[in-house]
Amino acid sequence: MTPDQIDVLIVGGGPAGLTAAIYLTRYHRRVVVVDDGNSRAKWIPRSHNHAGFPDGINGEDLLRRMREQAERYGATIVEARIDTLEGQAEAFHARAGDLAISARAILLATGVKNRRPSIDGDTHRDALNRGLLRYCPVCDGYEATGQAIGVLGADAHGVAEALFLRTYSDRITLLAAKVIELDPDDREVLQRAGIAIAPSRLDRLDFSGDQVTAHLAGGQDLRFDTVYPALGSDSNNALARQLGVELSEEQCIVADIKQRTSAAGVYAAGDIVMSLDQISVAMGHAAIAAAALHNDLRQKDGQSR
Ligand SMILES: Cc1cc2nc3c(=O)[nH]c(=O)nc-3n(C[C@H](O)[C@H](O)[C@H](O)COP(=O)(O)OP(=O)(O)OC[C@H]3O[C@@H](n4cnc5c(N)ncnc54)[C@H](O)[C@@H]3O)c2cc1C
Numbered sequence: 001m002t003p004d005q006i007d008v009l010i011v012g013g014g015p016a017g018l019t020a021a022i023y024l025t026r027y028h029r030r031v032v033v034v035d036d037g038n039s040r041a042k043w044i045p046r047s048h049n050h051a052g053f054p055d056g057i058n059g060e061d062l063l064r065r066m067r068e069q070a071e072r073y074g075a076t077i078v079e080a081r082i083d084t085l086e087g088q089a090e091a092f093h094a095r096a097g098d099l100a101i102s103a104r105a106i107l108l109a110t111g112v113k114n115r116r117p118s119i120d121g122d123t124h125r126d127a128l129n130r131g132l133l134r135y136c137p138v139c140d141g142y143e144a145t146g147q148a149i150g151v152l153g154a155d156a157h158g159v160a161e162a163l164f165l166r167t168y169s170d171r172i173t174l175l176a177a178k179v180i181e182l183d184p185d186d187r188e189v190l191q192r193a194g195i196a197i198a199p200s201r202l203d204r205l206d207f208s209g210d211q212v213t214a215h216l217a218g219g220q221d222l223r224f225d226t227v228y229p230a231l232g233s234d235s236n237n238a239l240a241r242q243l244g245v246e247l248s249e250e251q252c253i254v255a256d257i258k259q260r261t262s263a264a265g266v267y268a269a270g271d272i273v274m275s276l277d278q279i280s281v282a283m284g285h286a287a288i289a290a291a292a293l294h295n296d297l298r299q300k301d302g303q304s305r
Contacts, residue, residue, distance in 0.1 A: 005102045006030040007297060009094055011082050011239060012109035014039035016270025016282035018066035020107050023290035025073035029297075032103070033070065034096055036081035039063060040111055040271065041279065045129045049139055050279050062279070085239045089265025090300070104265070105293050108240055108253060109286070111271045115231035117152055117177065117205060127207040134228050137161060138278065141168045144226050149173070150214055152202065153230035154180040161230035162195050170194055173222060175214055176201040177231065198222060235272055248274045259289035260296075267293050 008024055010017045013035025024031045044059030067077055080096035085106065087093045094101045114135050116124065127133035134140050141164070149169050151162040154176035162172050173196040174182075180197065182190070190197060200218030205227060214222040235251045246254045246262035253268040255261050261268050269285035271277045298304040 005104060006032050007103065008032075008105050008107055008293060009034065009082075009092065009101050009103035010107045010109060011035075011085070011094075012039075012111055012236075012270070012272075013037075013067065013077060014041055014063070014109060014111050014270060014282065015066065015279045016111075016272075016286045017107065017109035018063070018070050019283040019286035020109065020269055020290045021070035021075040021077075022066070022073060023287055024294065025070065025075045027290070027294040029294060031070075031075045032101060033075055033077045034080050034082050034094070034099075034101070035077065037079060038111075038113070040114070040277075043125075043128055043135075044139075045131070047139065047279065048143065082239060085242050088263075092265065104297060106243070106266045107286075107289055107293065108245070108261070108266065108268045108272060109270045109282070110236035110239065112233040112235045112252075112277065114229070114233045117229050117231070119205065119207075123207055127212070130207075132207050132212045132226055134226050136277070137164050137168075137228060138276070141165055144168050147171065147225035148211075148223065150175050150212065150222065150224040150227040151230050152177055152205075152227055153232075154182055154197065154201075156186070157232055158230040159186045159190060161228060162190065163193055165228065166193050166195065172196070173198055173224070175222075175227070233277075237272065240266075240268070240272070250274060255285075255289075257288075258292035259285050260292060265296075 007029040008031050010033040013033045021031050021033050041059040046056040048056040082094050082096045084095045090104050092103045145168045148171040152175045154174050175198045200216045203215045203217045206213040212224045212227050240253050243263050252274040253272050255268045255273045259267045267289040269289045270282035
């Protein structure tokens with residue numbers, strides 16, 4: 001290892017990246033986390049399914065605690081965006097503007113981005129905070145139990161999400177952002193599940209009251225206690241592509257049971273890896289990746305049998 005080289009560069013300071021930083025610094029590894037501040041966790045008004053917080057925890061509070069813990073064990077956290085990443089095991093080179101970082105190994109924890117309905121930022125944040133807009137039925141379907149729920153996305157993805165939400169409510173309506181793309185089978189499944197389909201496509205969502213009003217192009221107004229956009233997400237895989245890491249059909253990183261990717265010295269954790277997009281899963285991936293990475297470096301240094 002050259003004097004200016006670190007052990008691990010972690011790209012992404014969400015739950016996956018920060019958990020890995022906590023583990024790796026506690027293995028006495030030299031770790032830098034570079035994050036450009038768009039963790040999905042920061043949008044969580046209050047998570048009630050994350051274990052250990054009976055009263056729930058706000059996403060930004062959770063991230064702040066994780067950062068504090070990682071820094072306490074010696075991680076350096078840099079607010080920046082890694083634009084280029086190249087090299088191979090033992091000699092990776094990354095750039096974030098003028099900042100250049102050399103590392104023996106890389107952990108990609110870059111996450112995904114939800115596709116959003118066209119709503120201005122402040123209205124979006126306010127609607128999230130008031131529970132009028134939700135993105136993750138696994139996370140907070142429970143809080144929508146018995147409510148009138150709108151699911152935005154009249155295609156296979158929307159159908160799957162609406163059917164999943166039947167666990168919580170029998171008042172569900174599928175809304176079409178654009179055209180209604182449902183085949184006869186979808187329609188039959190929805191009908192059997194008692195899920196309604198909006199008569200015309202959505203014109204706009206109105207969050208001004210205590211409920212969400214969906215103004216339809218046909219002139220009708222529908223009211224919901226909450227709306228789940230089911231528009232899918234885009235994975236932040238630009239750096240994985242630069243390194244030639246194998247991606248899944250969904251454009252997420254393919255990782256093995258030790259969170260190793262197809263490129264030697266590159267590991268991946270969290271939402272960017274094809275799996276259930278949850279904080280607990282991201283943290284689990286991170287613990288596994290950190291142990292594998294540490295042991296792989298020990299082996300390279302002849303410190304393991
Ligand atoms: C509204 C909402 C509510 C949710 N509620 C819950 C819940 O209750 N329970 C639960 O378990 N999960 C919940 N989730 C999901 C949870 O937020 C994610 O599963 C979790 O944040 C994934 O962690 P991650 O570290 O993999 O990715 P992220 O938290 O998304 O972090 C990835 C980070 O990488 C950074 N990054 C990407 N590319 C670069 C680059 N080139 N350079 C520098 N930085 C980069 C991003 O800016 C981001 O900060 C919710 C999500 C949303 C949107």
